[in-house]
Amino acid sequence: MKRGLLVMHYGTPSSIEDVLPYYTHIRRGRPPAPEQLKDLVDRYEAIGGPSPLTKISEDQAAAIGEGLKARGVDAKVYIGTKHTTPFVADAVRQMAADGVDEAVGVVLAPHFSTYSIAAYRKYAEEAKPESMKLDIVERWGTLPALIEGLAARVSEQMQGWNPEETLVIFSAHSLPEKIVANGDPYKDELLETSRLVAEKSGVPHWTFAFQSASQTGEPWLGPDILDVISENAKDYKNVIACTVGFVSDHLEVLYDLGIEARDRCNELGLNFRRAATIGADPKIMDALAAVAAEHFAGQHL
The missing domain is CATH 3.40.50.1400 (Rossmann fold)
Structure with missing residues (x-):
């Protein structure tokens, strides 16, 4: 069996020029009004340009993957986002193309909501082939x-x-x-x-x-x-x-x-x-890896 770890997050524009398509996607294909776009661009410029979300999320995903490896779970790491490339569905299709049979999804958001976790789960499940097992970690806010x-x-x-x-x-x-x-x-x-x-x-x-x-x-x-x-x-x-x-x-x-x-x-x-955000805190990412490992084990119960 080939395993995959799907790590999902909201996404962020990679440059100021990408704010428009990013914002348009959030608005379900409706371009923002000029003043709305300017307000968002001004906010990004106020923090020094595009946010570090992408890099931090990649570090978090890598750390969870290493935690799985330390527990004897060999799973390739895939990253999918809600509003920028690579989208969640793209990542799942890539897993399928790579022959992944069993996957666990971790959303980089600790609390369940129909607007967040449930939406990520829907994107992933709609893109996966029937033959792929996919479990989503739905909450980890009390870890x-x-x-x-x-x-x-x-x-x-x-x-x-x-x-x-x-x-x-x-x-x-x-x-x-x-x-x-x-x-x-x-x-x-x-x-x-x-x-x-x-x-x-x-x-x-x-x-x-x-x-x-x-x-x-x-x-x-x-x-x-x-x-x-x-x-x-x-x-x-x-x-x-x-x-x-x-x-x-x-x-x-x-x-x-x-x-x-x-x-x-x-x-x-x-x-x-x-207070600082947790980022790729080693202890927290390792604890998340332990949760993901339990989900992989559960696929064989």
Whole structure:
């Protein structure tokens, strides 16, 4: 049997020139209005150009692959994205062309949602041949290594500050409110991760907020992190932002947190720090490899 590891992520434009096709794909083939395109381009330029998401995701995928190899699982690594090349379907078709019989998919997003994990699973399953076994890791937001890694990053940013004067705000990408009515577990899973990280790091004051909501004309999950900062400004001197939903630096982290949230704090006289994303943290990637190895083993039960 030939095995493949399919690592999936959102994707990012490779250059400023690629922002238009990237944005158009996100909008399901509808090109953005000139002012919408300019706003997104301005944000990318504010962080110094295209985000490092692609390189970080490649490093994460390689580390998970090495973790599998260390466990005696020989699986070639394939990468597929949601909105740029190589797309998820392209990666799955390549696996099939390479003769892969058994595959496990890992999405570089820890929490299940019909808008994220379920969508990636759909893309992969629609592209695979019937003969290929494919299991998707649907969630890993309570993985002990992830909790420990995020807690350590929060504690690092707390150094030199009085915890009683500091509010830790955990965050993740907002999604349309209608998912809650449909029973989507996304919000509950995010809150569980946040609670576990807060307990592990021992912070006395924390809350959760959504960020990066899109302007689609429909209600999105809140509260927004900028509003949460404003509402709590009178009670704290310091703010630590820690995303539990994003696992690498990209536009929503570097701009929405690193610039917008920072600037809101500055306007209100608050000190601001951002906890680092997990990136290709060896312990966390190895723990993810252990989960993937369990899925490979499960294909033979």
